[in-house]
Amino acid sequence: MAITRITIENFKGIADRVEVDLKPITVLFGANSAGKSTLLQAMLYLRELLERRNADADQLQASGSSIDLGGFQQLVHGHDKEGREVKIGVTVEVSDDGLPVIPVMDYRSDLADVNARSLIDNGLPGIKTVTVEVTVGWDFNEKRPLIRKYSVSLNGQDFVELIAESSQQAYLHHCRPTHRLLQSAFAEGGSNPYESTEIQLLYRYLERKCLIANKPEGFLLFKVPINSRSAIPNWQQPLLPAEETIDIRASAWDDEAKDAYKDYAWSQFILSHLAVGAGQAVLDELKKVCYIGPLRAIPKRNFSSLRSPREDRWADGMAAWDKLYHSATIPDGNGLVLATSEWLSDRLDLGYSLLSRKSYEVDEDSLALLTLERLSETAIDEDIEERLKAVLSEIYSSPLRASLSLYDARTGSTVAPCDIGVGVSQVIPVVVGSMVGDGNTICIEQPELHLHPAVQSRLGDLFIHSAITEDNKRFILESHSEHLMLRLLRRIRETTEEGEADVDYLGAVKPEHISVYYVNAGEHKTEMIPLRISEDGDFLDRWPNGFFEERESELF
Template identity: 35%
Template structure:
């Protein structure tokens, strides 16, 4: 990785339209730490569920999702009819995700081989190395539109759009009924409707190399961005909700382009079409795959976490849906190495961290059945036989592991099932924040059942996990790996974040802290009034105070109680 490159894909914005209670487009700007505030039923969870749905579409092609593979039965979608705003099947769900990533995340795809072209001889073109090799960060967006197909009585992916640097690159649309393209049988109902040939990624010295590549091959109205229909092309296989490996033109359309050309001209034209396909696959399918990888690296911790049973057995196979109930966190803890447990204990025990008064202890042991022959050997053996007895124990009895929590105030060990509800609810939040495999932690009510002091100190956990390795006072390599999207009602959490911004500006941070800047924090107030949603990003000054107009009623209860 080059110096200055990003280690993870970072989601920078989500735009939602006609999804559940959100009708008009709503855009939420994200930062390393993003807070979603608002009254109950204002739509905070809807924003999180939009990410769940995007993953279902990208990973499983599940447009009619009844639940989420990311949250299991914990989240009941109810299918497209329940998800579309107002249950109005004439509306289309639109979800757009903007994200940043390094060039090393870039995807390269071969073109789809046509008849007469040997697939092994197709040149794989990398538009990045050929034209953008000096760029350190890509700012993509990927957008889907899901509509109801009345003919098939099922939802369909009616449009896919991609863009770079906030400027659209291409649109692929699905026709609601067969579209006639002159000289071509209507075998495809998907069309490459638009390509922005003037986008900076295609232009060098003012000329579009992509447009020049297919000039004289593709229709002039399409090249000029004025085509009413587009070019028959698909990103999907049959059935249409499954993603293909690349963009592919309709073979009959390509065959039409080859008519009245010599054999040499046909070979040259086909190679140009294949190169065009490969470039567009990188810029349409590529962002979809990068976004999916980011979504697959998310951990969703729901608002009510389960406590492991007294004889809890961890799942050895990863199941992301278990994060929703918090049990995946306990799976992680039971299987974790000592280094992870030591870092967890630093946060649990040290007063300047969480100071929760507990430490995790892992006890390893072997159980021997009372009828095992080893007992008779122990009764009859001398000291010389102890080595062979130990070998027998190791051979016949697998090692087991038991986790307990040492209560530092009472100096006694308790099982996870026996600790207070606040600590048990906080543990999945803590483990998700420290897990280096988690790229984005989406947590509802991280403050659940914990006292105000712990709520404040959770803010420090989020700061260091999100920004630690990016700061000059980095506490170590284990930090700076996670982006946080937090749905919360905690004033204490917010106040600690604002305090750390002020201390970063003043230079009064604790020695162990990496600090926080206003651009690292996105505070969003979601409101629903008169049937309309609104999202306001609340501005923060460098001294940690509110900047601009914060919405009326934001934590007004505090002011009313004090004055």
Template identity: 25%
Template sequence: MFTKLGLRNFKAWRGTHEARLRPITLVLGVNSAGKTSLLQPLLLLQQTAASPDRRSALDLGGQPGARLHFGTMIDVLSGHDPSQTLAFELGFVPTVQAGRGVDAGAGVGVEAGNGAGGGAAGEVERAGQDESLFRAAYGATEDGGAVVLCAGFTTKGKTYEVERVTDEAYALTAPPLSGGAPAVVSPDFAPERSIAFSPEALAALGAEGAVVRDAALALRNELSAVAYLGPLREFPARSHAWQGHAPERLGSKGEFAVQALLAEALLMGAEGGASAEQAVRGEGEVLRSALLEQVSRWLVVMGVADGLELVPQGASGSYAVVVVRGKERANLADVGFGVSQVLPILVLAHVVPRGATILLEQPEIHLHPLAQSALANLLVEVSLSRGVQFLVETHSEHLFRRLQSLLAEAAIQPDQCALHVVTHDGEGAALHPLEVDAYGRVTRWPARLFGDAVGEAERQLRWMVRRKQEERGRG
């Protein structure tokens, strides 16, 4: 789990800023204030950590296969000023096992007991684990690329760092090398993919090299388990051809969400000794699975459907997603956008590894206020039962208000939530943490965060009184 995110001179964030992150973190604010770019360093570092080039400082995209394209280093620097230094800091507590990231072939599947009332019994244990800190600073090269100026970890109470001292060499600073001895400098100490020390630097640390190696591996695992769902989801299709394998990820638009549903229904049953044909049962030959039941349950809670079915379309190997509403059954492509837009969120929440991090942009899109409110219940239940961390950029007052209610009900505690408001003064973005007590009350409420419902009611009443007075005067 990520506990802190610091950034300096990244896009709209001129200067140094720091955000605390919790199991549920909401980022609120008006359009174009800088909300999206606040969380993008996680995606940039994830892409860099997965880069095939171990000498890559920052993988900004632009190459075939890249998931995100950030442009050049000049594009991501505040004010596009190449003289600025870009810097990131991540606090994290290891919660994800090696190789279990959503982009590491974790596959799909939902554990038993993760439904209603799953509660703290399935909660990922974080107590007793020490927080580690990763820091890195970058400069721009003449061709618009990036170079690591310094990088390192603070872990187990000690700090280990490499710093660029010439165009070719890095100095290594660490407790085993302290005591007034000259810094150890070598061109072989250049960090790998920003987050890892080179084998030569680890060897120079002696026995403590294992401490840094373990910290870098833990950070890599946490980054690999960041699942991102953007603000625009895939347009609903009328049929879906079964690809024969579980998707490694759902995609930034949720384009592989239905494939994940099919995989859980067709492959998980086969792994348990049943054939794919045996997984198809019931009236209308609809597929059944625990994941599909979880998704259907949340559609009911949100009030957008009574269930979801996967129906084979003849012998073609294709399946239709059918939305059930009362006695009516309709193809997903023939109903309102709400179901198709929330479907990837529901699937993703239950297929990511336990302890993973989900980054959501505008989960409320195309949803009725009642369904937007229920999103808060989803975040709380999945966070508590599966240890999943949610970092959510949202405009939804309904989601926020329901989270306040859940705090008042003690369904979740204040230290499990972080609420941030982003503003922009024309010069750059600024971060304003909201202080929330155990009853969900917010102190120092920022102006113009949401619509002024009370003010609108007062204006309506005031004009009603004025107009009635005028009508009586004319009579």
């Protein structure tokens, strides 16, 4: 699965609804404080809503103290908490495995044939994309933000909407029983969708449970209680509450009970699978977003990596050093250290290679040292073999410590990570995160920070290699670097002319692999302006406000 689109409304500087289509590499350009990081923060906030139902978030799970939204009043556009609602949505491309199947109930064998059982066990086929959007507004009664709405679209068509009028109970508010996906699964040929048994059962259940008085027949708005106090459903749980009025004991299994049970059973399966399963799929992808902030920390001398990984350590880059040190301690591991070194020294041409060293910590009064001292004083000793085995045993049982250093090919010197130039220290978490970041989507703010323009260009190859050629990762890059952009365009042009990029470790790069947005801060709102790329590696749209035209004005 992969996140392919983000929609944002009334979040921070963004007022009017914006839609950003994500490609394997998405680059956000714009002036300082234009709102480029808003898209990244919106994704992390949506995860906070889905996972913890925290509408008043300040610090976020994936970013720790690196991002502080300040709560709802600060993050809602214009600080207008009482007049605006924040809306954030994410579209996910569904894999061949489909959506998660939510365990609902034990269907009686006389209610489902073999084909129906297959659907119940494996889920509905034909789900290509799901979109989940969450709306947060101000609760005037409780004087705090409330998650008001959770909506799901399937294959681009609205399906269901859950609402909460308070924090006490949530309801199914809208549902499309004749959704194209359900027609494909249940309605044969071009028959009337309502002639499908399963669609009839769903519609009949919603009508029977609807709390709206005098609702016109066929009207797609309902008010049906769900198994959640929040508009966000409970993950891995059925959407509908237990049907306590249905007695399915054999002695009471009459036609009326059987019909009511069929209505409930099929509705529970369809709604749970599509409403809860869609949200679970989106949340799973949001959990795979790895955020690397604009200021990466440098490990101190005698740095020791954490034994228990924390995802928020990616925000300041320290998770990258955790992984490097862990790689250095694994027997016959070290692959990550070697791969990082190759990028630093050869492909980015920074002039540094990364080295690792392992050592045992042996106490000065240990048996190992005392024995070695004794052996050094004894020319002949019958027990030397056994005593040496004891020495080695104690050494091998001592703590093993890894250390990393960087070799400067220009000076022939070796330095600790805390002693290298700031540009190298800033790019190492970018390199490691691009290869082994904890997730499918890697979000990086200012990957080019403190780097020479030539190295900024070569960073483009790093992202192409990881996103398109090798690892199928996706990148969202917030950048100011013209050089990075020019490298991406160059690789597209080379592919058009030669069939692939002009280096042996990159494959073909096409316009559909790259998405570029110019973030423009207007007088009262932020715009996300897409810039199309041709197969010749040129922009089809003009850059707004003369962006990247400073060079021309300086030269001429």
